[in-house]
Amino acid sequence: MSHAFEGVTALDMTSGVAGPFCTKVLAGLGVEVIKIERPRGGDPSRHHGSFYRDIPHWETSTLFLDLNMGKMSLTLDVGTSEGARIARELAKSADIVVEDFKPGTADRLGVGYGDLEAINQRVVYTSVSGFGQTGPYRDYLGSDMVFYATGGEMCSTGEPDRHPVRLANYVISTQAGNMAAAATLMAYRAARTSGVGQHVDVSVFETAASSVDRRLQHLMCYIYNGRIATRADNAYAMYPTGVYACADGFFHIVGGGTRFFHRTTAMLGMPELVDDPRFNTTEALLSQERKEEFDAIFVPWAFSKTKAEILEAARQHKVYASPMLTTHDIFHDANFEARGFFREVDHPATGRHRYPGPPVKMDRIEWRVAPAPLLGEHNREILVQRLGYSLADLARLRQAGVI
């Protein structure tokens, strides 16, 4: 077992969620990622909660600890001429550069693609931004919810008579980072054979608009026939479909119609219901009244089962149903446990804890599981050992606020 991209190096000038998720994937696959952080405070995500034991500290943010696993940290103010020069020095030997400055900023600071291409022709330079490097929204500001509203399917998320509602935490930005990782490795592959790198422009807005988080499908349907998906469309499926309560929580099922109803009734131990004249006509499958009649059978069954029992019954009868697990359930889940998903990670500021492990299980490729770096943890290693600065230089740079 070894890492896929052992020996490949990336200079990471990103912060927040989307860019850091991109380089988290690269780090997991074995790329050596040098993360550049501003000298005072570091990546802003260090200041977003929650924090270990709820005590705010830049080394204990769960958001930062998760998104920056396995990277090195170098504090550097790229806004100073000396800082930009050091960044260029590092970029000279890097295979990959990932940045998420506001469009135009990197060029102004002298660390844009043009600057780095001139000193390193094979470099792959990925820019991650809210709305892309060009176009009328180029300077727009974003947040995860702004990206979901503009690019994604927020308009069809929620109930028809209520306001649209977003998805969890930062999943839209995370997806952009995931796409940026794929795009970066594509460009790396091209550069490895041709010897010439390129500029990759990833926009969170576009990754949302072109993703099959229903948006691309709904967009295609609209283009084909003019129908606009709304929050009312969530009621289309046939019963039993939706969220139901069980003995210790909730579960979601898609269990109706000609495709699924026979599996559901088998799961209930009442296969005869398939031929029951109350339910076996197309009209009955769509009737609200018959739905209530069926619920009178289904709801008590559901209440008698735990989440784990529902899952097992559904699995046995090939029913599309699953319980809604909480993080507590997940950390005690038989499947995650049996597959060895969680890995122990020891971090100097927070101690030893279980972290999500390899997102993909590969036979021969090892996923790098290592803690997020402390702020500036690798300053000396990178500046002194690799770039040849003296300890006196370091003191001077620190005093000048460059590192």
Added chain:
Amino acid sequence: MPKLPLDGIRIVDMTAVIGAPYGMLLLAEMGAEVVRVESLRHFTSTTRGTMAHPPKELVPTMGPIGGGYPDFDPGDRPWNRFALFNCHAHNKFSMTADIATAKGQAIFKELVNVSDLVVDNQTNFMRSFGLGYDDLRRVRPDLIVIAISGTGAEGPYQGARGYGGHFENLMGHAWLRGYPEDHPISITPTVVASDPASGAALAWSALAALEYRERTGQGQYIDMSLTEMYAHHVGSAYLDYSLNGRVQRTMGNRHPSMAPHGCYRCRGDDRWVVITVATDEQWLALRRAMGDPAWAKDRRFADPFRRLRCQDLLDRHIGEWTSQREHLEVQATLQKAGVPAGAVMDVSEIFRDPHLRERGFYRRVEHPEAGVHDYGFQFWKMSRTPVEYRRPPPLLGEHNEYFYRELLGVTAEEYRRLEAEGQIGMDYPPDMP
């Protein structure tokens, strides 16, 4: 024109529905020859339709996805006109073979012999036909197989059925989204962000395995579980449990440290805008953009902590201001002022969106059976190897000649026999519902 990153790589595509096909699209766009092997005797629902032959009069009632045909007309071959398929299938190829038969399995193995990767999201199905990784590596030792499933190819939940939403339940997403007041009854599992996430991860997994193969000469098996991959999309919620024992639940549209952070009604029918304020600077910009009303100067809104505490009141005031304006107008006004804000755009607005138009997000394409339409296709922009719309979504079996005759060297006589046996063709049987 420079070579595309995956030029010369052939991938056998056994994926269904949407998440994995999306990943295959990313690989196809970057130059891989992705060939879908489809069976004329087995119709995989929600891939080339929810039915092979939907009755025309039912189509308008089948919901936005199920009814997604040009002008609501399924046509003579509905499987070539289905929006959910045609949104992810360009640049791919299609050949037909029924791997449930011995003959189909033999053809499949011949194809594998000249391919680099096999990707499936129906692992048990493949294994049951003797086409699992252990069978296929005997055909081609350096083969890469990627099996995508909801909960993993191995483990106690092996074989659990579901769509992306079901697996999001199992990794906690359901508990973290939706309306906070009545959670989780009202969550909407119909929007599935884990599907495209698995597509992106499929793409970089394939690249990692190819890199590894080039370095070592060895192929491998990749067991990708949607729940495990998507867990990383809410990783901080996992760490909050691991480090603090806290079970996070949905905050609705709110945020732990930003306020205002909400979705506000605008003028018109079902029109909304979202506004998110991260800093005092943005708050002052928002105040100015609203004309600095007296309420906004209230000390209760003076700093982030107080704004977080008084959000109900804050949201009411902001909602009054937005409700008198168009959502796109609020977006433009606030963005110009330096406030992160965005209209809740529906697909018609995304279709017209000037930004996407200027960046070349759409391409007008003539599809032989679906007509002329604009297709949204650009996921990212690359300066040297740009994404190209090289060919429209393949008709079912469109490339049979190429794969059977040219690639596998099947004789004309044998080709006709395979047609007669129902391995090769371009139509599902007329009696298939």
